[in-house]
Amino acid sequence: KEGARGGVGGGNDFQWCFSQVKGAIDEDVAEADIISTVEFNYSGELLATGDKGGRVVIFQREQESKNRPHSRGEYNVYSTFQSHEPEFDYLKSLEIEEKINKIRWLPQQNAAHFLLSTNDKTIKLWKISERDKRAEGYNLKDEDGRLRDPFRITSLRVPVLMPMDLMVEASPRRIFANAHTYHINSISVNSDHETYLSADDLRINLWHLEITDRSFNIVDIKPANMEELTEVITAAECHPHQCNVFVYSSSKGTIRLCDMRAAALCDRHTKFFEEPEDPSSRSFFSEIISSISDVKFSHSGRYMMTRDYLSVKVWDLNMENRPVETYQVHEYLRSKLCSLYENDCIFDKFECCWNGSDGAIMTGSYNNFFRMFDRNSRRDITLEASRESSKPRAMLKPRKVCTGGKRKKDEISVDSLDFNKKILHTAWHPKENVIAVAATNNLYIFQDKIN
């Protein structure tokens, strides 16, 4: 059921409007330009993106200006840098992609900003700092840096700090390497602000942000005999408040919650979340579409959300035997699973996110559609990230997929959906109704109209 009006979110009727789009318009998309992760920082002032080419671009929100009231809160480029480069592991004959799998911000502790970015094998801590002053009046060198002849110096002066054009510098402060045999899918900063976890297909490691030559393995699901492998880790996250708790999801649709106080090696879970399956409905596709591609705790820490191929589920941490809410993202794809398997789309990993108040959730779909669900009103809406609806402050029109029978005007039939236009990565501002949606090589920013 579609919401009657354009709005979903947090109990009020919000109206999503186009704000900005970043990236090239050309049809030919270079693989390196494909956005692979999007993340707001804790205040929402900064928005980071990572791409397949190993680059990070950070946008900063403009302060409100009386001169241009409508450009309130636009995001403009703040810093960009090459985070990772392609590598070849000669020992294992393994090609390592530079694609940024995840970016996670650290809570801000001083004037500089810190983020963790990771590719398949290596995690890096980046410091992004501003420089708006420069020292002038050195004794031993000229303004352009040339050394002065010390014998020509007849008097001493004290260098003074002069303002300069703002320069934003990114520098790698820590490199956490060589701890993952398999491909890293998640990183998550702990609420203690000292440690973080990194998860690959079979193992999860705990790091201290200051220490790069050591990490603790806290989960290891590698079987003694790889022939017996039935399940891999697909995502992991630290609890937002309890620094001893984390969860990880699997390719079999289960989630395990672990408590690091219980044992050094958390192979035995504290809680095990799984929805019972009707055995008669089991098919070849069941396990594949139950694989969880993303897990996110609510801001409150009371719930967690999981995304599998066709749905989003909200779980109460106090109830392990089934989710408390299930939202269908694109149920009409169930009758297309055969071709989605053949073109590999069935393996697409969609992410999901909460809004700041945990009242609404968002996730992507195909054809550049993305879906929002209001947990309170149970209303849902489908919106599209497209250049056509990209006029400034234009309100987004709800979209509808026609599943059979007569197609109404403005509806799109399932067979006309473009499966190359996938929205895998979305992010919601931690405090306001501003969302960032990555559509292949373009980043769309939408805001609600009310403000």
Add this chain to the structure above:
Amino acid sequence: MSDGTQGNKTVENASAEEQREMQDKVISPEKAEEAKLKARYPHLGTKPGGSDFLRKRLQKGQKYFDSGDYNMAKAKMKNKQLPLAAAEKTEITGDHIPTPQDLPQRKTSLVTSKLAG
């Protein structure tokens, strides 16, 4: 959970089991898709979505090369044409010899992202 909504329920005087099987085929779109897939790929693994696709996931990025084959082929290369890499996407394994020209060129993306443009 699959909640088939389309399709007519056939009501016949069949045994309950047969009826349910028919209902499954008619009502469950997922099972219909499975049948379609099995028709196209009859040898598809018995384990649904099991170790095969997991192992493929774990081996992402793995490259293969045999220096012995390569050197022997280079020696023969003077007279004969070698079978070349079929397409970029296929893995380069035993049955043909990769040459430096075959390997996809990895360029580092030192160009600034267009998002920042």
